[in-house]
Amino acid sequence: VTTFQAQRVTGDGGVPVISVSGELDLASANTFVDEVTMSATDSKVVRLDLGGVTFMDSTGLGALIKIRNWTAGRGGSMLLVAASPAVERVLELTGMSDIFSLA
Amino acid sequence: VDADHSRPLGGGDEEPSLWPAHATLPTILDDIRQRMSSGTASVLLVDNARLRLEPTATVGLERTTRGAPSIPIGKGFAGRVAQTRQPVIIDEVTSENVINPVLLGHGVRSLLGVPITVGSELLGVLHVGQFRPNAFDEDQAIQLTELANELGVVLQRRFIDDSHVAALALQRSLLPTAFRLPAGIDIAARYVPAEGDLGGDWYDAFQLPDGRFALVIGDVVGHGLESAIIMGRLRSALRAYALEHTDPAEVLQHLDQKICHFEPDRLATVLLGFAPPPYTTWTFSSAGHFAPVVATPGAPPAPADLPIDPLLGAAPQTPRRSTAIQVPGGGLVCLYTDGLVERRPGVFDAGHDVVGEKIDALCTALDESEDPESACIRVLTEVVGEHIAEDDIAVLIARLDAAGIVDGDGE
Numbered sequence: 466v467t468t469f470q471a472q473r474v475t476g477d478g479g480v481p482v483i484s485v486s487g488e489l490d491l492a493s494a495n496t497f498v499d500e501v502t503m504s505a506t507d508s509k510v511v512r513l514d515l516g517g518v519t520f521m522d523s524t525g526l527g528a529l530i531k532i533r534n535w536t537a538g539r540g541g542s543m544l545l546v547a548a549s550p551a552v553e554r555v556l557e558l559t560g561m562s563d564i565f566s567l568a
Numbered sequence: 569v570d571a572d573h574s575r576p577l578g579g580g581d582e583e584p585s586l587w588p589a590h591a592t593l594p595t596i597l598d599d600i601r602q603r604m605s606s607g608t609a610s611v612l613l614v615d616n617a618r619l620r621l622e623p624t625a626t627v628g629l630e631r632t633t634r635g636a637p638s639i640p641i642g643k644g645f646a647g648r649v650a651q652t653r654q655p656v657i658i659d660e661v662t663s664e665n666v667i668n669p670v671l672l673g674h675g676v677r678s679l680l681g682v683p684i685t686v687g688s689e690l691l692g693v694l695h696v697g698q699f700r701p702n703a704f705d706e707d708q709a710i711q712l713t714e715l716a717n718e719l720g721v722v723l724q725r726r727f728i729d730d731s732h733v734a735a736l737a738l739q740r741s742l743l744p745t746a747f748r749l750p751a752g753i754d755i756a757a758r759y760v761p762a763e764g765d766l767g768g769d770w771y772d773a774f775q776l777p778d779g780r781f782a783l784v785i786g787d788v789v790g791h792g793l794e795s796a797i798i799m800g801r802l803r804s805a806l807r808a809y810a811l812e813h814t815d816p817a818e819v820l821q822h823l824d825q826k827i828c829h830f831e832p833d834r835l836a837t838v839l840l841g842f843a844p845p846p847y848t849t850w851t852f853s854s855a856g857h858f859a860p861v862v863a864t865p866g867a868p869p870a871p872a873d874l875p876i877d878p879l880l881g882a883a884p885q886t887p888r889r890s891t892a893i894q895v896p897g898g899g900l901v902c903l904y905t906d907g908l909v910e911r912r913p914g915v916f917d918a919g920h921d922v923v924g925e926k927i928d929a930l931c932t933a934l935d936e937s938e939d940p941e942s943a944c945i946r947v948l949t950e951v952v953g954e955h956i957a958e959d960d961i962a963v964l965i966a967r968l969d970a971a972g973i974v975d976g977d978g979e
Contacts, residue, residue: 491791522910523787523789523835523837523906524789524790526789526835526879527789527790527833527835530835530881530882531833534832534833554923557876558856558858558876558906558923559837559856559876559878559879560854560855560856560875560876560877560878560879561856561878561879561882561883563878564878564882564883564886
């Protein structure tokens with residue numbers, strides 16, 4: 466069982482990165498958005514590592530778009546530092562690859 | 569009081585068995601009245617704003633509850649039960665402790681009321697009345713609380729069912745099953761709701777005044793009544809933009825701006841195609857939706873080569889593209905939603921391209937098909953098969969007459 470997890474880690478050069486693993490779906494989407502918007506309040510740029518995401522559905526994609534809109538509303542941006550094949554496939558199928566370009 | 573020795577009354581979420589599944593609320597209240605040996609029994613439910621109690625059903629009074637006013641939570645007898653979420657006994661009814669004129673006017677002398685809760689959620693108030701004072705005690709409060717627990721389970725299940733039925737009715741009203749078709753094109757479509765829920769899948773097929781025929785399929789992200797409502801709005805807006813614009817990319821561009829502005833935080837995928845008579849040259853545009861599968865006589869069916877632009881609701885400034893797709897006479901074009909080919913990967917799926925395999929199966933099913941009706945049946949049987957539908961499925965299949973040539977006016 467791959468349960469959903471999102472935790473803040475420190476990436477290269479001390480930059481905060483939110484590392485996400487497990488299934489990003491209807492059951493975890495709201496938790497994901499809450500985790501990010503609560504733990505990333507000190508930084509305008511939100512970096513997400515989605516390398517450990519084993520499954521993502523359209524509600525998971527909706528969560529990513531909510532986070533992107535949230536950062537844009539604060540004058541910042543959202544960057545993907547890694548995406549698993551499961552994530553890449555959904556981005557490709559929904560025409561979102563160019564919009565969520567990898568950092 | 570019934571000697572119910574078969575099972576305890578206390579409601580968990582097991583099957584309620586006190587009342588038949590389709591028993592009406594007055595029937596249930598009549599049973600409660602008999603079990604409590606009371607003169608009256610009433611239910612009030614919390615309104616949508618969660619500020620007032622609406623009288624919903626009463627037995628034992630000559631007058632119906634139709635004239636009874638709603639009660640602010642916190643006021644009067646029922647309002648106090650709702651606020652404290654504790655049983656309340658009134659030994660002697662007066663205009664001081666009861667504000668419902670229907671109770672006051674009918675000689676109810678004493679009352680016992682308990683909250684109807686499911687988990688931590690308050691659904692309403694159940695109360696029983698007697699035409700003599702000092703009629704209720706603590707034991708009866710416990711007994712009525714148990715009945716209220718059971719009633720809560722029944723009511724909650726009905727609320728969920730009602731919202732499901734409403735969503736289903738809405739979706740049915742928006743999904744045509746018979747199409748007004750010009751000569752030269754035949755269409756069949758299916759909608760299959762997900763197990764126990766339904767989503768925002770829709771399809772549409774219509775002719776425009778200038779003779780163009782339109783094929784539409786879409787999927788609003790999310791599920792339930794709310795998604796069905798958004799789906800209805802998008803369907804209407806798309807039809808309106810289709811009257812004004814001949815380029816599907818332009819229609820989707822407007823639809824994207826509409827959803828971003830009026831339904832923020834909503835996402836939808838849409839595939840839209842237009843063709844003038846004789847409907848062999850299509851122009852398609854995709855907003856995050858699978859390309860259609862095209863079956864040409866004498867060649868294996870395959871997904872059309874169509875660039876996929878972003879789904880609606882995410883990036884309204886992105887330019888959108890339209891692509892010409894030829895479907896010769898005798899050919900089929902199949903539009904479908906991801907429920908048909910998507911499946912959560914199971915333990916045996918590691919390393920498999922499940923979606924790719926499903927699309928292959930779809931192509932095979934279409935290859936062996938003749939008319940759109942049997943193509944729909946074959947697609948759903950062979951591609952979906954036995955596995956439980958986790959997501960809803962819409963399929964729209966159009967077939968062009970083998971003759972291929974009809975008059976330019978589309979009649």
